[in-house]
Amino acid sequence: MASQLRGNDLRQLGFPEGRAIGLALAQLQRKEHKRLTQAEQLALLGRVLANPTTFLADLAWSHTAAALLPAPSRHIALAERKPYATFGADYIEAGAIHQMETAMKLPVTLAGALMPDAHYGYGLPIGGVLATDNAVIPYAVGVDISCRMALSVFDLPAKFLAQRTQEVGKLLLDNTRFGSGRAWERGQRLDHAVLADDAFRAVPFLKNKLDKAAEQLGTSGSGNHFVEFGLVDITDPANDLGLPVGQYVGLLSHSGSRGLGASTANHYTALAMEQCMLPAEAKHLAWLGLDTETGQEYWAAMNLAGDYASACHNQIYRCLAKALVDKPLAKVENHHNFAWRETLADGRAAVVHRKGATPAGAGVLGIIPGSMTAPGFIVRGRGAAASLASASHGAGRLMSRTRAKAELGEAEVRQHLAAYGVTLHGGGLDEAPMAYKNIHQVMASQLDLVDVLGSFTPKIVRMDGA
Structure with missing residues (x-):
C-alpha cells in the first residue's frame, strides 16, 4: 500500500491551488486507490491533470476533473426555434404547444416531437419528446422518473372477474399500497436486488436515500397511478406475445420511482438552474452537460430510479400473482419520463427525453392506457423518424385536476363507472374518466407510429384513496 500523498506532492505535480487538491486527496482514500503504489497514484493524478x-x-474522478477546469459562463440565450412534428394538433392545448416551442429554442436542442396526448407541464410539456446534444434536462425527464406501464396476461376466463369481483378487489387492497409518501410497515417490507445497487453509495446525493427506497419498494403513488384487473383482447395473430387471438384476464399497473425519483428530479433541477441560467420562460428547461460531474451524477441517479421503478412493478406483480396462484402467459412493460442515448435518423448521437411519451422503436412493444372506462391498447412501435420513434403514453388530460374537481360530481362519476361495469377502490374526481381525452381520437392520430395488437379494458381498479 502506498504511503499517503500530501497536498505539496500534488502541487509539485502541477495541481493549482484550490479545491481540486482536496478532492483528489479524498479520492485517493477510496479502497481501490489506496491499493496503488505512490508512483501509480501520481501517474493517475498526472493523467487527470493533463486531460481533465x-x-x-468518471464517477470517481469527475469532481476533481471539474475543479481543474475553468467555470463556464452560466447565462445562456435562446436560439432560433427548430422545426418539430406535432401529432393530433387538434387535441393539444395552446399552453403545451408554447412550452414545446420554447424547448425547441434551446441551443442544445437537436430535434423534437409532440404527441397527441400532450398537455401543459413543468419545463417540457407532458407528451413532449426532445433530442439534445450531450445534455440532459431533469424537467424534460420529469419528476416521476421512469414512470411505467406493466401488463401481465393470465390464462383465466373473462367470467373470473365478474364472478369474483369482491375477492379480486380485496386482493388488490391487501397487496398494494397507494399514496404520496406511503410506505410498507417495517414487518411487511419487500426486497429486491436493486436495493444493493452501487449507485446508492457512489452518488453522494443518493447515500441517504436507501432506507426510504426500501420502505416504498412495491408501492404506488397518488394521482393517476393505479393497479387494475381487466379484460385483454388479442386481435392480431402476429402479436409478438405468443398468444392466440382471444380474450384473457389482464393485470395492468401504472406507477413510478416514488420518493427516490421525485427527490432526484427536484435536487438536480435546482442544480441545473444554478449552473444554466436561461430566460424566465425557459428556466425549467435548464440542462446538465453529460461531460460534467453533476450531469454524470444525475444520469446515474436517473438510471437507478428507472431500475427501482421496474422493481416496484415486479414486486406488485409477484405479490398479486402469488395470491392468484397463477403464472402470467405474457408480459408487456414500457416506461416514460426518462432519457435515452440514441442515434437519430440522420445519424446524429442524441439524448432523447420522453416526458409522458412511450418508446415506439421498430418492433418495440408497449401499452397505451385510456381511462377507467375506455380501453388501453397493446402496441408495437413502427420506429417513425418524425416522432423520434415515440408515441403517446396514454389518452392525456382533457381537464386539469382543479377543473375536474370543480365541475364533476361524485354521484355523476359513480354512475358513469357503473354504466361501464367498473368497480373502483379509491380514486378521486381528478381521475374521473371524463377528465381524459378520447383515447380513440388519440390513437387515430398516431396510426403511423404504432400498430395495435390488442386492447385492455379495466374492470376492477385500485387507486389512491379510501
Missing part, C-alpha cells in the same frame, strides 16, 4: 475533460464522465 476525459475524466468528467
